[in-house]
Amino acid sequence: MATIHDVARLAGISRTTVSRVLNCHPYVAEEKKQKILNAMKQLNYVPNSSAQRLRKVKTDTIAVFVPRITNPFFSHLVEVMENEAAMYGYQLILCQTQYSKKQEVKFLELLRTKQVDGVILTSIENEWRHVQPYVNEGPIVICNEYDDEAHVPSIFLNQVEGGYLGTKHLIERGYKKIAYCAGSERRSRLTRDRRKGYELAMKETGLDINEDWYQYNAISIEDGKKVFHRIKALKNRPEAIFTGSDEVAAGLLKAARDSGWRVPEDLAIVGFDNQPLAELLGLSTVKQPIEDMARHTMQEMIRAIQGKDHKKVTNLSFTLIHRTTT
Template sequence: MVTIDDVAKRAGLSKSTVSRVINDYPHVSIKKKEKVFEAMKELGYVPNSSARSLRNKKTQMIAVLVPRIMNPFFGQLAESMEIQAAKHGYQLLICQTMYSKETELKHLELLKMRQVDGMILTSIENEWDVVKEYLSYGPMILCNEFEEEATIPTVKFDQIHGGYVATKHLIRQGHKKIAYCTGGQKSNVGQHRRRGFNLALQEYHLSFDERYGFYDAFSIEDGIRIFKHIHQMPDPPTAVFTGSDEVAAGIITGAKEYGVSVPEALAVIGFDNQVITKLMDPKISTVEQPIPFLAKRAVEVMVDRISHKGNDQEVYEYPLELIIRESTVSPIRAVE
């Protein structure tokens, strides 16, 4: 039988420190807690007596899993959630997954060990069958990202509509050769945006050239890389739909470096309506995601679930709005 002494030895900490972590004593560093939880997981140690005592104890802490806090969308989402959580008497623990399945599972252990009262997932790296095993340890909700098979509340935007209105705007500006950029093909958020993109093309009887598909695009640097690729193409697209304002800013930055005019030679549309859209020259057309609203609703749903209120499978979906600026409107093209 695995004992607390075994856990202490594996973690390289004292028995008293392990005991304080298990019993949720304050003033224990996050690093030490992580070592203890990792050792417990590796050894399969479950402190039954402490788990019983902690089961009905509230930590007033909510964990929020984000893939990358440096992404302006997730940074603003986390900050907005923290403000809302404080109004309900909760603190937020921000956990970065860095798009890693292993790291995501490590953070899910916080729920299992009763270190948080609930967990908000803004992305999912593992399959739902893996994630749902943690539901027995506490409430979870999805925010932004969604999963068709999920049996937990979901708070999200209508990404199909967002992809549709952005693409339709480019088409009505006279573009027929439109590139598509996304952060990944696995995300349901990305897949729904692509569905909206395709719907707009179909409505105007246009086909998509797979040469214009760009994936794993998350940052300004990725946008610059994508522009350089487009610039070298013998038959380049005349417009680009991007999955983030960062990528759109990178494409415009690359275009400036090579003396390519935006939007006259290449129209660019972003997604999110971050501050950077108004700082770029030209200012970036984008699809606005009202992040504070999304954060407020997600925290409200999470607090309800902690109090055993609400429907486990409720889906809250909200519309998106197209913001038209200089990066897509050219005087030499057709105007809506």
């Protein structure tokens, strides 16, 4: 958050003169005044007195950040949050970051300018040090994603366990050559931990891992189709694949069947989340307790807004759902 020193430095004018402008002192040259106002605008600077007034404003509105509205996992999560929020007299606004760091920071300004009473992050695009300053502006609760540096209420699942559970299921079904598919490992702690779970299950059973079997940047049905065709082109093909999304798994299933492959005989597939799509297609998947996550998250947010004690971490559990793709 910008300070009066930052304004003075950017404007190239003394802190004393900046203070005079903020206090409406009449004896400041118009040119200097304009430079100061321009600097304040560039830095989104809010004087302390104004900030104090803003902090007293109550909007009865909570912002929920999601990376993709079209992902059924997030749609379901937000729907349950909205129902829970309504019980306490709050409404939600949905902010789609599209995995953009810049967009995430832009939306965080809603908290600083007191257009919302709190913010829920279902993914984290920036390093936490860039999010941390906004914690001083109002409550932030994390749901689904997690960061060790974030000392705010966090509702999540142990993704190492999730990755292990999905991979172990394939191993127990007799598959030995198992691929791993996920979104961006660089950006997401969640994805990195699922990979750890996958590798733990493979190494625990003494199974080899082929680097060609790692597939990343897959988040949609279309991405799943592309992953299938990359696997199909491999000389050493996997027998099964664990994915981080039911959408991706659905794309894989569609492309495999279109190519005349039998599932699970030629390629076994495990999804993630247990979206309605998974039940419809008969996808084996790792179920996340979405409704419990959503309710716990909103309850922690309400407690934070009301200034009550709240839990720092709520860790829920996964369930493996076995269907026809394994």
